[in-house]
Amino acid sequence: AADERQAELVGKLLSAGDEIVTAQHVGREAATRAVRAEATVKALREQLADVAEEAGECRRKFDEERDRAEAAATDAGEARRRCEAATAAREGLEWQLQVAKEIETRLSTDLSHAHKAVAHMREALDDAKASGFDSSGSNSSLSLDSGRQLSAKRPISDGSGVIRRSPEGAVSKSAASASRWRVAGLGVAQGIQSARARTSKTSGRSFVIIPPAPTPPLPPPPPPPPPSSPPP
CATH class of the missing domain: 1.20.5 (Single alpha-helices involved in coiled-coils or other helix-helix interfaces)
Incomplete structure (x- = not known):
């Protein structure tokens, strides 16, 4: 074991x-x-x-x-x-x-139209001066005849008269306008103003040249002040 x-x-x-x-x-x-x-x-x-x-x-x-x-x-x-x-x-x-x-x-x-208008006015003034008009509207080279018509190309439309040819030559359009002013009883100065107020129509535009307004008279001077009383 x-x-x-x-x-x-x-x-x-x-x-x-x-x-x-x-x-x-x-x-x-x-x-x-x-x-x-x-x-x-x-x-x-x-x-x-x-x-x-x-x-x-x-x-x-x-x-x-x-x-x-x-x-x-x-x-x-x-x-x-x-x-x-x-x-x-x-x-x-x-x-x-x-x-x-x-x-x-x-x-x-507008400037072109204004130049044309000024040129037309100058031409009218030059023609008026060349035709012998003075400031009073008298003219020695033109004569009016209300019963006869000398030229058929330049009739007077208002029936107030016809312009004859002057010894110096043919009458211009501006002179005819001045003569119409004279027949109507207007002076040259007034006629020029009325011509300035006319409307010049060119190229479909209208321009009216307005003359300058007359200068108004000066007012009277004020009265002098009253004398002041001396101090006591």
Whole structure:
């Protein structure tokens, strides 16, 4: 019985030794795996640091590009506003130029008509002076005949008389007008004023030359102030 007991104990010891050896082997493998895992974790940490650095660089570049895009959008909006303002200013200037051209055309036409009217008045005055009229309306080179008509080309429409030819030559249109003024009982000065008030119609426009208004008489001077009484 003692031998059997001893043999059983030896078997248990051998089994325990085998288990110890197996555990040691497993421990060594676990230690090796732990070392390998630690190295893997270290490498992963290094890679994670590199990735974080790259992510920060990408973020910084993204922020820079975003700022540039915002600045470009702001510049584009400012340029668009300037373009719109320039377009509006150009349209306004074109409209003002068109209005100025129309005004210039009208003024040129009015000036041309005024020059024609002044030329007609000067011609009338020169013809009146050349016909021998003075300021009183007398004329020695023209004679009127209310019953006969010497020239069929220059009849008197009001029936007051007909102009004869003077010894110096043919009677001009202005002289005929002056003669009509004379027949109507008007002086040359009044006739010239009435001629200035006539309407000269050329190119579909009418211009009335108004003579200057007469100067009103000066008011009488105020009475002198009463003499002041001497102080007591």
